[in-house]
Amino acid sequence: MEGSCVDEALSHSARRQQTPPHASEAPQRMGSGVSAVLDPTPESGMEAVSRKLKLSSSQYKGVVPQPNGRWGAQIYEKHHRVWLGTFGNEAEAARTYDVAAQRFRGRDGITNFKPLSESDDDEAYEFSFLVAHSKAEIVDMLRKHTYHDELQQSKRAQGGDLVVGRRTTPRYLRSARLMLFDKVVTPSDVGKLNRLVIPKQHAETYFPLESGSSVASKGVLLNFEDAGGRVWRFRYSYWSSSQSFVLTKGWSRFVREKKLKAGDVVSFWRSTGPEKQLFIDWRTDVIASFRTMTPPPTVNPVPVVKLFGVDISELLPVNGGDRKRGREAELFPPSQFVEQQFFEAL
DNA sequence: AAGTGTGTTGAG
DNA sequence: TCAACACACTTG
Secondary structure, three states, X not given: OHHHHOOOOOOOOOOOOOOOOOOOOOOOOOOOOEOOOOOOOOOOOOHHHHOOOOEOOOOOOOEEEOOOOOEEEEXXXXXXXXXXXXXXXXXXXXXXXXXXXXXXXXXXOOXXXXXXXXXXXXXXXXXXXXXXXXXXXXHHHHHOOOHHHHHHHHHHHHOOOOOOOOOOOOOOOOOOEEEEEEEEOOOHHHOOOOOEEEOHHHHHHHOOOOOOOHHHHHOEEEEEEOOOOOEEEEEEEEEOOOOEEEEOOOHXXXXXXXXXXXXXXXXXXXXXXXXXXXXXXXXXXHHHHHHHOOOOOOOOOOOOOEEOOEEOOOOOOOOOOOOOOOOHHHHOOOOHHHHHHHHHHO
């Protein structure tokens, strides 16, 4: 079987991109794999013996015709073909390939249709589901045609409501998280102004305030949970004088306690669940720590140990960045950020 | 017999 | 990396 090498570490890097480009349109073509375009004569029994039936190739990537008119799906990795099963219809085989492509090649793997899930949330969820399983497991589901069911089932299993009490929510959320945006903090973001400027485009997209309303000028209080499960509350408002969106009250405390420096990166996340809970995380300025470190520098500033239950500590330098994050690292929740770190580390 | 997936090759 | 093709092997 070719499935033996399937479980190696992910081979390709994935770039973070909100909307991966689609593969070209794939207009439906009916019919079986047997090309009969100009020969509608039904093959009956014996003619097939002498006639060499030409299999019509698939319009879909990763899909190959089978002699009986069905379709096979396959993906290549490391010189080897990984067989993904056979299917009665071409598009189904193509979707199967797509799933494998995402699992094997990351978010930006070329696909026939993806993203199928129209909502970002769904897509984020599906991706975390993929990464949470080994390649072999995914391939197995695909071959047995149970992938979709298992995905749904896992959604259902997660589906329970997270009761948000007055306190912190459970720090280990199972639900997938969607990265909203990163910001490299400027000197003024960590300086005396006690505010963080949210780039306008991101502010309007992710933290909309009714423009001109009193709410906008007075601001609203937003809660963000950090990797350690601690909740930070910031005032978020619009400063008309500078025409900018800012986090004010509460921000300086975050800067102080996290020892944020200019050049560090703050990232914002949102849970994909119905609660739309917000998260904040930060990481050190990779370039700066690269410069100041004495021993062979670590590539990864976040000493993530586990990724969706998969121990990747051997793949990542554990000595971490130059500033400690303590036990927070162990508690770092599943997230696309982690996925990116993971992919990029390989 | 029907269906599946591998061996192999050559193109890109 | 990818699909085309032939055919051995498996399954019902």
